[in-house]
Amino acid sequence: MTISRRTLLGTTSGLALTGALAACGSNTGRGGGGGGGGPELEHWYHQYGEQGVEQAVKKYADAYDKADVSIQWRPGDYMQQLSAALLTKDGPDVFETEGPELDQIRGKRVADLTDLIKDVKDDYNPAVLATKTYEGKVYGIPQVVDMQLLYYRKSLLDDAGVEPPRTLDALVDAAKKLTTKKTKGLFLGNDGGAAVLGATPLQAAGLSFVSDDGTVGFDDPAAAKALGKLRALYADKSLLLGAPSDWSDPAAFTQGLTAMQWSGLWALPAVKKALGDDFGVLPFPKDGAAGKPTVPVGAFAAAVNAKGKHVAAGKAYLKWLWVEKEDYQEDFALSYGFHIPARISLAKKAKKLQEGAAAEAVKLATENGFSNPLIWTTAANNAYNDALSRIIKDGKDPDAELRKVVRKAQSELARVQGKPS
Amino acid sequence: MLLRKLLGPQNRNLWFWVFVGPFAIGLALFTYVPLAWSLYLSFFDAHNTVTPEDFVGLANYRTMLTDSAFQDSLLTFVVFTAVIVPATFALSLALALMVNRLRWMQAFFRSVFFLPVACSYVVAALVWKLSIFNGVRFGLANTVLGWFGSDQIAWLSTTDPPWYWLVIVTVRLWLQAGFYMILFLAGLQRIPKTLYEAAAVDGAREGWQVFRHITFPQLRATSVAVVLLLVINSFQAFDEFYNLLSSAKGYPPYARPPLVHLYILALGKEQNLGLGSAGAVILALIIGVATVAQARFFGLGRRED
Numbered sequence: 044m045t046i047s048r049r050t051l052l053g054t055t056s057g058l059a060l061t062g063a064l065a066a067c068g069s070n071t072g073r074g075g076g077g078g079g080g081g082p083e084l085e086h087w088y089h090q091y092g093e094q095g096v097e098q099a100v101k102k103y104a105d106a107y108d109k110a111d112v113s114i115q116w117r118p119g120d121y122m123q124q125l126s127a128a129l130l131t132k133d134g135p136d137v138f139e140t141e142g143p144e145l146d147q148i149r150g151k152r153v154a155d156l157t158d159l160i161k162d163v164k165d166d167y168n169p170a171v172l173a174t175k176t177y178e179g180k181v182y183g184i185p186q187v188v189d190m191q192l193l194y195y196r197k198s199l200l201d202d203a204g205v206e207p208p209r210t211l212d213a214l215v216d217a218a219k220k221l222t223t224k225k226t227k228g229l230f231l232g233n234d235g236g237a238a239v240l241g242a243t244p245l246q247a248a249g250l251s252f253v254s255d256d257g258t259v260g261f262d263d264p265a266a267a268k269a270l271g272k273l274r275a276l277y278a279d280k281s282l283l284l285g286a287p288s289d290w291s292d293p294a295a296f297t298q299g300l301t302a303m304q305w306s307g308l309w310a311l312p313a314v315k316k317a318l319g320d321d322f323g324v325l326p327f328p329k330d331g332a333a334g335k336p337t338v339p340v341g342a343f344a345a346a347v348n349a350k351g352k353h354v355a356a357g358k359a360y361l362k363w364l365w366v367e368k369e370d371y372q373e374d375f376a377l378s379y380g381f382h383i384p385a386r387i388s389l390a391k392k393a394k395k396l397q398e399g400a401a402a403e404a405v406k407l408a409t410e411n412g413f414s415n416p417l418i419w420t421t422a423a424n425n426a427y428n429d430a431l432s433r434i435i436k437d438g439k440d441p442d443a444e445l446r447k448v449v450r451k452a453q454s455e456l457a458r459v460q461g462k463p464s
Numbered sequence: 465m466l467l468r469k470l471l472g473p474q475n476r477n478l479w480f481w482v483f484v485g486p487f488a489i490g491l492a493l494f495t496y497v498p499l500a501w502s503l504y505l506s507f508f509d510a511h512n513t514v515t516p517e518d519f520v521g522l523a524n525y526r527t528m529l530t531d532s533a534f535q536d537s538l539l540t541f542v543v544f545t546a547v548i549v550p551a552t553f554a555l556s557l558a559l560a561l562m563v564n565r566l567r568w569m570q571a572f573f574r575s576v577f578f579l580p581v582a583c584s585y586v587v588a589a590l591v592w593k594l595s596i597f598n599g600v601r602f603g604l605a606n607t608v609l610g611w612f613g614s615d616q617i618a619w620l621s622t623t624d625p626p627w628y629w630l631v632i633v634t635v636r637l638w639l640q641a642g643f644y645m646i647l648f649l650a651g652l653q654r655i656p657k658t659l660y661e662a663a664a665v666d667g668a669r670e671g672w673q674v675f676r677h678i679t680f681p682q683l684r685a686t687s688v689a690v691v692l693l694l695v696i697n698s699f700q701a702f703d704e705f706y707n708l709l710s711s712a713k714g715y716p717p718y719a720r721p722p723l724v725h726l727y728i729l730a731l732g733k734e735q736n737l738g739l740g741s742a743g744a745v746i747l748a749l750i751i752g753v754a755t756v757a758q759a760r761f762f763g764l765g766r767r768e769d
Contacts, residue, residue: 127731146735150513152512234621234711238711238714284599285621289712421733422736425714425734428713429533432718436716438624
């Protein structure tokens with residue numbers, strides 16, 4: 044028996060389209076009293092995990108009287124929603140971003156904000172401001188500084204007779220010694236650290252993604268050596284993998300699943316609440332003779348949509364909020380979550396940042412902080428992350444893997460710096 | 465006069481467009497325009513823009529075809545299809561045969577096995593990732609291993625042996641087997657009783673012999689439909705892969721089917737729409753060729769006589 048199209052369709056007619064169109068969010072946060080006259084500005088924020096931030100930014104927006112600012116609070120993959128929205132006519136007028144991304148700057152989708160901050164330029168954390176600057180012009184005003192660092196449980200280290208590790212070799216040894224039947228030594232994220240660490244181990248070995256002259260900064264045997272040690276952590280079974288929450292959440296650390304965890308400064312209040320004084324913080328330990336301890340820092344920045352309808356009004360609003368209203372900036376950084384204000388003068392004044400682990404963290408951010416350069420593209424970063432994952436999990440040869448990344452990074456750097464590849 | 469002519473007898477032309485128009489506009493707007501636009505983009509260097517100016521000819525296609533990550537993603541798809549299609553086929557056919565033989569509570573068991581179909585891929589993937597196959601000692605799978613004294617396994621992070629396949633395949637199996645079971649049940653009920661009676665008269669033994677010579681051949685139309693649908697569905701694999709394996713900072717380099725790879729390339733932070741479009745066109749061609757080949761193989765559309 045052969046089958047006609049009709050028989051086939053007959054048998055499958057039970058198939059109904061189940062494409063339930065997800066209703067798009069309609070809560071634009073517009074209206075709701077307050078807000079003076081002037082143009083209507085739409086301001087996007089990503090969803091902060093901490094209580095009260097949404098109310099706070101709405102309060103700031105309502106207090107501005109030269110425009111009617113409405114806040115959009117966006118859950119989900121914010122950076123992706125933002126890139127997509129900026130390609131359309133209906134993008135936000137002003138928004139916060141981890142970037143702005145290089146492509147957005149080169150595509151003239153974000154406005155030049157150099158003039159807004161020219162009087163207070165030196166007051167910003169330089170490592171952070173550098174990543175918002177392209178060819179001498181500033182495209183985003185840093186809001187707050189975040190950083191990643193290593194948390195360790197003092198009591199567990201004491202029990203195992205382990206000193207807080209100051210070199211990468213010591214970290215590998217410590218993680219191995221701290222691993223027991225119930226507790227793993229170290230948590231670098233559920234993928235073994237490939238995604239979150241990024242350039243951190245390179246920086247710890249005295250290298251970087253991009254050197255000062257704009258070429259690949261890790262074409263060096265020391266890079267392969269440092270990354271090989273991450274493989275050792277995985278092969279020793281010292282790493283916690285597949286925990287219910289990822290590295291950004293301190294739950295695995297506070298629940299005793301791991302003795303050490305790589306996480307963010309934002310986790311510090313939760314860790315302190317759960318463990319009291321039984322913890323300490325460290326930078327990523329140095330590796331090799333040329334190495335130095337290091338911590339990644341980054342910042343969300345406020346930016347203006349250059350293709351939006353109210354560029355001038357948006358700039359004026361951002362200048363008011365992120366340059367002039369210092370009390371709001373301090374409130375935003377420290378009243379809800381735990382971030383370092385991007386303005387150095389504010390960070391120095393903040394009482395919460397003057398003692399214990401917090402003070403240590405601020406010191407690390409200022410002295411050992413690094414940030415990925417703007418010309419380090421996502422394509423190069425993806426190639427690096429993939430290679431790192433293969434080195435860590437599959438035990439691939441670090442030298443060979445890195446050579447492939449170097450080639451990719453060279454062509455990407457040539458592309459964005461406008462040189463023929 | 466002209467208007468009369470345009471409207472046709474009994475305004476038929478008007479009513480044709482009233483009924484077909486909205487659908488045709490929707491189809492054009494949401495399917496054909498993006499399709500054509502994607503083809504157009506694939507010839508440009510389109511980073512972060514949908515109105516590119518930098519024409520690059522076939523360079524995107526060349527990059528894509530020589531990209532080892534894209535080749536890996538095609539391989540991932542082949543492996544996934546080679547496992548999930550036979551597994552779902554066998555499981556749903558077995559379920560259908562068993563449920564079909566029940567004399568009582570048939571409706572109950574039919575519903576029970578069909579129920580997972582109503583669950584969303586995202587929710588199921590999260591349940592699999594966070595509670596059944598998480599990597600710590602209190603996860604369900606690791607608790608079971610613990611009874612036998614084995615070490616805990618980080619299911620989704622272990623590439624050697626590739627345990628992540630177990631998680632990916634079981635979640636889809638659980639989600640879709642019930643649906644295909646219903647198709648098989650419908651097929652089973654279309655088989656005339658007289659055939660079985662004739663077989664019994666001819667002395668065919670109950671069980672394997674009857675299944676081999678009566679049931680399975682009679683299910684051919686259903687089987688072909690099921691295989692075609694399974695292959696198409698596995699081409700579209702995205703939800704469970706993405707939700708099982710991605711993290712806030714990225715996606716590991718393994719277990720990346722083509723759609724996930726293109727998503728990372730074109731719609732993630734990278735926003736390389738030109739390259740992504742070229743990949744989508746290549747993928748569409750592959751799917752087209754595979755579908756035609758399959759239809760030929762099964763003799764689909766040949767005249768019935």
